[in-house]
Amino acid sequence: MPLSIDFANLHTILATLYDDMQPLCKDMMDVGKGLAGLGALFYVAVRVWQSMARAEPIDVYPLLRPFAIGICILLFPTLVLGTLNTVLSPIVQGTHKMLEGQTLDMEQYRAQKEELEREAMLRNPETAYLVSDEEFDRQLDELGWSTIDTASRLGMYVEVGMYNLEKKIRDAFSSLLELIFAAASLLIDTVRTFFLVVLSILGPVAFAFSVWDGFQSTLGQWFTRYISVYLWLPVSDLFSTLLAKLQVLMLQNDILELQNNPDYSIDNSNSVYIIFMLIGIIGYFTVPTVAGWIIQAGGMGGYGRNVNQMAGRAGGMAGSVAGAAAGNVVGRAGKLLK
Numbered sequence: 395m396p397l398s399i400d401f402a403n404l405h406t407i408l409a410t411l412y413d414d415m416q417p418l419c420k421d422m423m424d425v426g427k428g429l430a431g432l433g434a435l436f437y438v439a440v441r442v443w444q445s446m447a448r449a450e451p452i453d454v455y456p457l458l459r460p461f462a463i464g465i466c467i468l469l470f471p472t473l474v475l476g477t478l479n480t481v482l483s484p485i486v487q488g489t490h491k492m493l494e495g496q497t498l499d500m501e502q503y504r505a506q507k508e509e510l511e512r513e514a515m516l517r518n519p520e521t522a523y524l525v526s527d528e529e530f531d532r533q534l535d536e537l538g539w540s541t542i543d544t545a546s547r548l549g550m551y552v553e554v555g556m557y558n559l560e561k562k563i564r565d566a567f568s569s570l571l572e573l574i575f576a577a578a579s580l581l582i583d584t585v586r587t588f589f590l591v592v593l594s595i596l597g598p599v600a601f602a603f604s605v606w607d608g609f610q611s612t613l614g615q616w617f618t619r620y621i622s623v624y625l626w627l628p629v630s631d632l633f634s635t636l637l638a639k640l641q642v643l644m645l646q647n648d649i650l651e652l653q654n655n656p657d658y659s660i661d662n663s664n665s666v667y668i669i670f671m672l673i674g675i676i677g678y679f680t681v682p683t684v685a686g687w688i689i690q691a692g693g694m695g696g697y698g699r700n701v702n703q704m705a706g707r708a709g710g711m712a713g714s715v716a717g718a719a720a721g722n723v724v725g726r727a728g729k730l731l732k
């Protein structure tokens with residue numbers, strides 16, 4: 395059962411939202427200019443007074459700092475945000491191309507595997523009628539109407555019904571995991587967009603505060619946090635690429651076994667696929683931590699703790715869903731056998 399939600403379009407909407415919200419930082423530029431101007435006045439006055447009180451020559455170079463920050467505030471959308479996004483966007487584009495390539499290969503191999511699985515069942519007379527209506531009708535026509543043949547007819551109907559039920563439940567459960575997997579990626583991208591919008595809109599104010607004594611570290615923290623949050627999407631795409639490559643390797647192995655091993659059971663492969671989907675759902679919540687390894691951004695430890703707690707809840711929920719679905723399959727199969 396394919397997903398009915400276009401998650402790729404939702405990610406595009408988030409990117410468009412960020413671009414549409416960027417002009418709002420201009421509303422904060424006036425506030426930033428006022429704070430920066432007042433801070434520059436005190437900054438220069440204190441240092442000039444200290445030099446005069448000590449009868450020392452005035453060092454002009456350190457006094458240029460507030461004026462440089464003021465220029466950044468005046469040209470914040472283009473000079474600051476434009477430069478950062480231009481430098482960082484190739485990273486996002488590169489990782490996204492990697493993901494698209496692996497996803498395309500995965501879809502091709504998945505279609506090939508499903509076709510080979512159907513062909514393998516058709517070659518076996520004991521399973522051919524489960525996937526082919528023509529074969530089912532043919533075997534029914536060969537049976538007579540004796541007591542044994544009637545029991546065989548009922549057994550065939552029960553087996554076909556049980557097979558279709560198990561397949562529908564398995565497909566529904568896989569679709570549910572894929573939905574949660576895609577939703578986890580969308581959650582990371584949504585929080586990332588929110589953080590970037592806040593940092594962008596209030597960026598001029600942060601720059602203005604960095605002019606004041608005691609707040610100089612604000613400028614460096616703003617840059618590190620912006621870059622760290624911006625890298626969430628490339629790290630998320632790399633994680634998705636890793637999982638897609640893993641699925642491609644699993645599909646290649648299944649295709650090879652189906653082509654060369656007539657006794658190969660595909661059920662084990664489906665179980666491994668579900669396990670890795672659960673791992674992927676939990677793994678998405680480690681993206682902020684991994685991005686923090688690339689650019690160390692302080693002050694985000696509380697969010698990291700919340701992410702870890704959320705990952706634990708997601709893992710417990712996914713495990714509960716897996717157990718419930720497995721129990722449902724076994725229970726319904728048992729009823730049909732009775």
